[in-house]
Amino acid sequence: MVLCQVTMLDGSQFTCEAEKRAKGQYLFFKVCEQLNLLEKDYFGLCFKDNADQKCWLDPLKEIKRQIRNGPWNFSFNVKFYPPDPSQLTEDITRYLLCLQLRQDIASGRLPCSFVTHALLGSYTLQAELGDHDPDEHRTDYTSDFQFAPNQTREMEEKVVELHKSHRGMTPAQADSQFLENAKKLSMFGVDLHHAKDSEGVDIMLGVCANGLLIYKDRLRINRFAWPKILKISYKRSNFYIKIRPGETEQFESTVGFKLPNHRAAKKLWKVCVEHHTFFRLMTPEQPTKAKFLTLGSKFRYSGRTQAQTRQASSLIDRPAPYFQRTSSKRISRSLDGAPVISVTSDGSGPLGEKENGRDPALELSSDSKDEDEMPGDGAAAATTAATLDSAEEDAEESEAILRKSLEEELTSLFMSKASFSLGLVSSCTTTAGAAEGTLVAVPVGQRSAEKSPPRMETFLPESKDVAKSADNKQKSEAVAVATTATQPVVEIEETVIVEEVRKTPKPATSAIPEVHAAPTTEPQAAAVAAKEASASSDSESEEEAEYHPQITSVSVEQIKEEPEEEEQEEAELNKQQHQPEPSPLPQPIAETDPEPEPAPAPSQPVIEDGTPDTKEDAQPPMEVVEDDGIVEEEMMVTPEEAPNGYSAAEGQGLGSLEEEDQEPRVNGDALHVDTDHLPQVICCSEPPVVKTEMVTISDTFAAQKTEIATKEVPIVHTETKTITYEAAQLDGSGDGEPGVLMTAQTITSESLCTTTTTHITKTLKGGLSETRIEKRIVITGDSDIDHDQALAQAIKEAKEQHPDMSVTRVVVHKETELAEDED
């Protein structure tokens, strides 16, 4: 047993024993028990690492491994500052938040003006001392309190003056008032990190509930709301965010920042991942047991999200707990003036505490239709309910989960790469135009029909046509805004954008997605195993990692949040599609019809119901219908794909697919069109070992192909990683028709890199012939080469050369030698 010292928010010390191998959560729960705290998800334990940096104790990891040789000293702190403290359920939670904020203010971490210091200080006095008592509270009664980093006599006088005015306010009310004012401070809940921008200029990065803020000196020079961010990653001491393109830009951009060291970069990355998950998602991404494709850090936020914790706290059913306020040691009175009893938590918390606090199975997410805690709940609740309604979803969801890890990676590459083939462009145009800004629910029918992971083409933002349609949006928007003059509410309830479609995870499935489905040849299979082994070992020593806040395919639901401008516009676009009559611009009330969607006709989505009222616009659940015209492919559902226990739903899904095939205008709202040109992705990280990686990804057709990639299995003493993704089979039987080889031809050419092209034409069942082209590209160069870029370029070229074909498989074989990097 080891003795743990925890500094509480009121400055007191809590001591308890823990097993040497105890995990972080053991101690955290002990502390919460001691505090009698149920809404514990906003809090965490900190320790100082050997560089004297404050770190959050990971609840799922052994304490010992985190603090290493340091002392077992911790501090209990607020980790996630709730943007609206009034939504906390219990006074005790608010009280603890107040204590944290008082610390933040007194230390200068949370700057405020003289007047604000005085005001907040006066609420502190009221909460701690009660009404001002001229007899008891003579001159120096304020000196026990620190209201500001530089407290002056003048300030104390002001505090007293204001304290007098709070007469009659209960401690809980004073705390609430304190929080109502503190939450408005511009730096409330902002976790600052020192960094340099690309030009070496000192800046600060602030992570908060809504996103990432960039400060230069004290000036906010940029802000990236979570919906704007496609990917968060770090590599060595660099931290990167990939930004969704604005309406005027064609491509997303990556912004890089230089952190003082690798540790700082990783820490910032973690904070971002955690904040994003906590505030933006309904449920955390499932921890990945057998995370097949992820290299680099597998860190994910493991606790509950704000939505979950709110849901849980709404179930709190105990009399308001009594607690002592610090300085006065007065016993708190609850707002309703309940009798004063001091209850010290003796570890056996009130009934329900444990369940409430720990039940990991609390599925708030999908099925709760009444998520009243969501801001601007109307639309969100409606969408949630609507999208989750169908039981069919479940099948899809779990299927999605199976693939999740893979898809993340898939998504990452394709989100990050510049434009692809023309064929792809046209198809994504349709989708983007129609589906962006509308809530897209994917009926399982289509979903299950997809033979491969949920699409990401839908939001390839780089397609030119999309940009064009964005222009349309802009144009029409400028005019449309005037309509709001009477009722100057222009904000549109946020509609969930395409990327955020995926639903709640079911309890984690740890299955490895479909590896076996691919007739990989043996060496590869072996390599797979190797990869898995190494993946599990590289846990925390990774030097880079990425996180995709917007992953299409992640089965995580995102919370509706403040509408971001672009989304508004998208919604407006939708709205305007139904306004037949363009009006001239100077007319204040004018809604112009944007130019016709650039989408190609066959798969043109039909939006039948566009209410001009923007508010309502967002509400009706938009359903997505895939109608990519490639029926053959749509029908490709493989038994292997259906996760156990969901085959019934799967069947159901098929049925509905057929229906929808005949009648693609489902429910009238936005249609989302998917294509089957599923590109593949490769994400390789470079653990600090000399090794070779092979990543193989392919989709439908790949299963039927001969595996050339296996030739590339690297030489002995390098480490081999092969990642294979094999999508569904071509037909229900699951066995690809091997086909008859007709021709095979190999061309080798040299351009930027060495390219070997092999054409293989085979005859498939039914007399169809299929040509397959395999290109082998060798890129050599030093470590400065942007491999992703090179790969993207290669894929792009391939796409351009053969616009009528789709890339079905990408194998990356990477040999790198890396110097050890400090962690």
Added chain:
Amino acid sequence: MAGLMAGFGNFTHAVVRAVPTSLAKEALRTNKLDVDLLKAQREHELYVEVLKHKLGLEVIELPADESMPDCVFVEDAAVVCGDTALITRPGAESRRKETEAMKKVLSDLNLNIVEMTDESATLDGGDVLFTGREFFVGLSKRTNQRGAEILADVFLQDYAVSTVPVTDGLHLKSFCSMAGPGLIAIGSSEHAQKALKIMQQMSDHRYDKLTVPDDIAANCIYMNLPSKGHVLLHCTPEEFPESVKVFEKLKDHMLIPVSNMEKAKVDGALTCCSVLINKKTDV
């Protein structure tokens, strides 16, 4: 005392300055338009009249200074928020002296005076949009990054300060202003809309927008006065008939059209001609 950020638009005092005769010929301008001095002076008198009599503000009138042709545009000389006044360093060199009289009158009002002494900094009050929740500072011909930084140093403690590039037009407020709590009036021009988008992106708060066809018409003065409720001083139908129609849809506001035709010729908008102060007697 009200809480932080309460009482947006609540003002008790206004500082104005008379129109010098030199305005007609010497005031800086982006267009070459002839100003009718008498008309301009008459306009300004009416403006002051509204503040003083119609709205009951305590108006402090500074005398005109002929050596400062732009001195009527007092807004550029100071940024007042709460009890703090930042005396600016105007971007146009010819206008630097305008701050002296302003500083004096604001200290007489017992505001905490902060001066912008940094010689590399410039800031015009016309580039500062205070929304009630945060500041936006336009980076324009008149205001630079350093000026914005200093403003942030003064006000960041309670409010976020974000910068917005002003690509066209003189000041940030040449095409926008607050028309109510959380309501930004914005012009229709491309650069105005672009600036609005940036502001929305930079902000944690949601703003409604009121788009008017004419950029300069988007410069209006919003007040929330205890006795009057929502008050909006805006352009006249003679100047911008279409924009006025938009303002007229604000049913809860007491709308007061104020002519600004002549001063507009030298890039003076409605907000330019006063510094509004909330001097609470009870604090």
